[in-house]
Amino acid sequence: MPQVEPMEGNQAVAEAMRQINPDVVAAYPITPSTEVVQTFAQFVADGEVDTNFVAVESEHSAMSACTSAAAAGGRVMNATSSAGLALMWEILYITASLRMPVILTVVNRALSGNINIHCDHSDTMGARDAGWIQIYAENVQESYDNLIQAVAIGEQADVRLPVMSCLDGFLVSHSYELLQVEDDDAVKDFVGPYVPRYPLLDVENPLTMGPLDLYDFYFEHKRDQWAAYEPAKQAVIEVGQRFGETFGRSYGLFEKYQLDDAEVAIVALGSMAGTAKDAVESLRAEGVKAGLLKLRLFRPFPAEELAEALAGLKAVAVCDRAASFGAQAGPLYAEITSALYTAGVSVPTVNYIYGLGGRQIAPDEIISIYRDLEQVAAEGQPDQPLQFIGVRAFSKEEHADMYAF
C-alpha cells in the first residue's frame, strides 16, 4: 500500500532513487543537494539497492563517470547544486550530445560570488543550452514524482536525453511535507527495466562514441540532436498522463491555475508557484480575475503551447528567479516573449526578477504584482518591463534616474 510520510524534498528524491534502483550513482556532495546522495549512500551501504556507488573527487569527475557508465549501458543517477553543476559544465554538453539518459537531480542554488547557499535558478538556467531536459518541481511531492517520470522520459527510445529534475534549494529540499510514497513494485513497474540502445559493452556491435568530429560531419550530428526535442516534449506529456493513470497525479507541460477565465496572470517556476496560488485565491475572493501558469517543463521549451495558454490575457508577469547579466531580461521572460511574438500573440508582459540568493517572496509581494498587472492591463503596456521585486531600492518617486536601471 502507498504510504503517506513526512519527508524533506531531498529525502523524497533519495526515496525515489531507492525505488528505481539505478545501476550507477557517481556523486560529489554540495549544499543543498548533499542529503540526496548521503541518504542514498546509506541505502547502498545497507544493501537496499544494487547500485554501484562511486565516490569521486569533483563534480566534473562525477558527471564524467555518470556519462561513461551510461555509455557502457547503465541506468545512472546523480545530484548536485550551483557550483557543482557549474563544474560539470563541459560534461553536461557531452552527456546530451552522446544521447545518454542520465538523471540528475539539481537542488537549485545561487551561483557565486558572493558565496550563497540558498535558492535561485541561476545554476540550471545557465545550463539551459546544454541539451538536457529540465523539469521544475513546486513541492516535495512533485520532486518525488518528477524523478520517477524523468527516468521514463529520458529513456524513451526516440528521446534518449539526460534529464535535470529541479527542486528549490532549502525551500523544497529541506522542507518537510506529507509525501505519498508509492509502492516499490509500482514504481519499478512504472520505470520498467532499462534497455540501452547502443551499450558500449555490446562487444558484438562495436562503435565509437565522442570522436573528433570536424566541419565535415559535426553540423549534421547537431542537426540530428535538434530533432530529439520535439519527441522529448511529447514524452513529457505522455509520461505525465501515464503517471496520472497509475498513481492519480497527472502532469503536463505546465499547470494552469485559475487561468482559463483570468485577465491577469503570473508565469513562474518552482516553489513560488505555491505561494502564488494563495495570492490568486485572495484576489479571486475580491473579484480580481487573477491566474497562474506554473511552468514545469523549461527544456524543451513548450513555446506554442504557452503562447496558446497566455493568449487572451490582458497582462502577464513573468517571474525569473535567475540573473541573466547583460540580457534584456530574465531567461524565462526572454523565452516567453519570444514564444508570444512568434505565435503572433500580443499580450503586455512584465518581467519580475525575484528571490535571488534565497530572498523570500511573500504573498503580499505577489499580490502587488497582480495589482501592477491590473494597471498594465488598463494602460495596455508596462511603464517599465523589467522590475526587481523584494530588493531594497529607491522608490520611483524618490529617484527616477536610479529607477531606470
Place this chain on the structure above:
Amino acid sequence: MRVYKPDAKWHEMVSGGYIPQAGNAVEYDVSGWRTDRPVRDDECCIDCLFCWVYCPDNAIFCKDGSVVGQSIDLVHCKGCGICAAVCPKDCIEMVPESELSGDDNE
C-alpha cells in the same frame, strides 16, 4: 557495417554522433597534415623496432620482424617525428615535404 559517405544527410546517421563501424580510421587520409616526412636509412637501421612500437598511427610497416626494406605508410603518417626521436641510431631523418619531389608524395 555502415559506412557514411561524405555527403550523408543528417537523418541518415546514427544519433549521438557515433561511428557504428569498427576500425574505420584506416580510411582517413592524414597525409595532408604532414610538413616533414620520416626518411629512414636502412643501411644504418639495426631493426630494434622502436619506431614501429612508438608510432601512434601504426604507419611503420614491418614484415617478419624487420622494418628494413619496408616502406612507411604515408597515408597515415602525420609527420609527428616520434619515430625519429626514439631511434637510438639516429637513422630516421625528418625531411621537409617541400624538399621532396611531388612524385615521392604518392
